[in-house]
Amino acid sequence: MDDADPWDGLAVPAGLCRYCEHPSLNRTRRGVTYMRCTRAGWDERIPRYPGLPVAECVGFEPRTGS
Ligand code: SF4
Numbered sequence: 001m002d003d004a005d006p007w008d009g010l011a012v013p014a015g016l017c018r019y020c021e022h023p024s025l026n027r028t029r030r031g032v033t034y035m036r037c038t039r040a041g042w043d044e045r046i047p048r049y050p051g052l053p054v055a056e057c058v059g060f061e062p063r064t065g066s
Contacts, residue, residue, distance in 0.1 A: 009033030015053030021061045 006025045007018055010033050017023045022039035039059045040048040046059045 006033060010035060010052065013053045015055055016057055016060055017050065017052070017054050019063055020057070020059075021063050022059060 007014060009027060014035055017035060022037050024036045024038050025033060026036065027033045035052065036048055037046055037050055040046045043059050
């Protein structure tokens with residue numbers, strides 16, 4: 001269903017990442033949803049694919065907007 005919340009497609013809850021500016025959700029053609037941290041591209045403290053759920057993160061920035 002296209003209007004489903006994409007976060008619900010993750011196998012485990014994302015934790016802090018869900019409320020952060022930096023996650024990128026992707027869904028494979030096989031229907032598997034995974035989350036990548038875009039901040040990891042320039043912040044070497046953070047893994048590109050953090051273990052979920054994330055409880056604490058040095059790069060967390062609250063998401064703004066809707
Ligand atoms: S910066 Fe941290 S909290 Fe934000 S998306 Fe990346 S791993 Fe998650």
